[in-house]
Amino acid sequence: MSTTSATDIDQLAASQLSAINQRYTKNRRQLVEILLGTSKPITINQILESDSKLAQSSVYRNLAVLEQAGLVAKIITNDEHAHYELAEHILDHHHHIICSPCGEILDFQLTEKIEKALEKSLKEIADDYGFSIDRHRLDLLGTCGECSK
Amino acid sequence: MSTTSATDIDQLAASQLSAINQRYTKNRRQLVEILLGTSKPITINQILESDSKLAQSSVYRNLAVLEQAGLVAKIITNDEHAHYELAEHILDHHHHIICSPCGEILDFQLTEKIEKALEKSLKEIADDYGFSIDRHRLDLLGTCGECSK
DNA sequence: ATGAGTGCAAAGGCTTTGCATTAGG
DNA sequence: CCTAATGCAAAGCCTTTGCACTCAT
Numbered sequence: 001m002s003t004t005s006a007t008d009i010d011q012l013a014a015s016q017l018s019a020i021n022q023r024y025t026k027n028r029r030q031l032v033e034i035l036l037g038t039s040k041p042i043t044i045n046q047i048l049e050s051d052s053k054l055a056q057s058s059v060y061r062n063l064a065v066l067e068q069a070g071l072v073a074k075i076i077t078n079d080e081h082a083h084y085e086l087a088e089h090i091l092d093h094h095h096h097i098i099c100s101p102c103g104e105i106l107d108f109q110l111t112e113k114i115e116k117a118l119e120k121s122l123k124e125i126a127d128d129y130g131f132s133i134d135r136h137r138l139d140l141l142g143t144c145g146e147c148s149k
Numbered sequence: 150m151s152t153t154s155a156t157d158i159d160q161l162a163a164s165q166l167s168a169i170n171q172r173y174t175k176n177r178r179q180l181v182e183i184l185l186g187t188s189k190p191i192t193i194n195q196i197l198e199s200d201s202k203l204a205q206s207s208v209y210r211n212l213a214v215l216e217q218a219g220l221v222a223k224i225i226t227n228d229e230h231a232h233y234e235l236a237e238h239i240l241d242h243h244h245h246i247i248c249s250p251c252g253e254i255l256d257f258q259l260t261e262k263i264e265k266a267l268e269k270s271l272k273e274i275a276d277d278y279g280f281s282i283d284r285h286r287l288d289l290l291g292t293c294g295e296c297s298k
Numbered sequence: 299a300t301g302a303g304t305g306c307a308a309a310g311g312c313t314t315t316g317c318a319t320t321a322g323g
Numbered sequence: 324c325c326t327a328a329t330g331c332a333a334a335g336c337c338t339t340t341g342c343a344c345t346c347a348t
Contacts, residue, residue: 134291138287
């Protein structure tokens with residue numbers, strides 16, 4: 001959905017990592033590449049399965065680093081495992097549609113009109129509560145076509 | 150936010166539990182009471198701390214039963230512990246505003262106009278994706294007034 | 299009576315951490 | 324060079340499960 005190219009992302013990654021004094025290492029490059037290569041958010045297990053040479057602890061640590069750098073977003077659903085995808089400034093702002101039976105997650109976007117109206121509304125609510133907003137998150141929970149067969 | 154009284158809830162609870170062949174026992178009553186007595190979603194630890202006589206395993210098991218019965222909702226946020234509150238048909242439909250630093254969760258409602266517009270929009274999206282929707286979930290993530298001091 | 303519910307302790311499963319080794323700048 | 328990053332294994336932590344006991348209908 002975004003037009004950001006792979007090389008752009010490498011530059012972004014390098015710069016955002018160095019901003020928090022972290023290196024863009026081979027392992028971290030590989031994680032970014034894996035996430036770039038999937039059309040939907042994936043779990044750590046799926047990442048580990050995609051390359052048996054990956055060390056579990058490094059994947060956990062590096063996803064955490066990439067998340068801190070603002071390159072990767074961690075998605076928590078219900079009881080399922082956490083899913084990971086590239087950050088919104090790379091993929092564009094979107095929301096998630098989650099299949100409860102199989103745990104699969106797809107990205108979707110609201111129409112610009114609704115998105116804007118929602119953001120305005122949320123801003124007002126945050127003000128009422130004395131909160132400063134980082135972001136909002138909207139999920140659709142249900143059953144995908146495959147699982148309802 | 151709802152006008153449902155405690156006795157109404159006891160009847161609801163009894164009926165919804167019996168619908169799935171579960172009893173409305175002393176422990177389960179106590180959980181409902183605890184949740185009724187808090188204005189915001191709480192964690193299992195907070196429940197356990199509220200009464201040292203509660204057995205951890207029973208709290209886990211009974212919250213799961215109450216959730217299956219549709220009486221209790223489990224809220225998953227980020228890395229924090231799960232939070233629990235009474236189900237929406239008791240509390241009314243609402244969303245969550247989450248303080249990332251301290252993990253506290255508060256309930257809020259959208260204006261009816263935005264809520265309706267959002268639901269309509271989500272329905273269309275779900276149709277596009279071949280999903281059947283159970284529910285949607287909207288969270289505001291940020292920092293509460295207390296934590297930003 | 300008799301199966302559901304309970305409570306304790308032990309086991310599970312995902313995630314994090316310690317530590318020696320390797321590699322990036 | 325010199326610290327950050329890595330990988331293995333061990334430890335942590337929340338949650339679930341096994342099992343004998345108790346309670347509800």
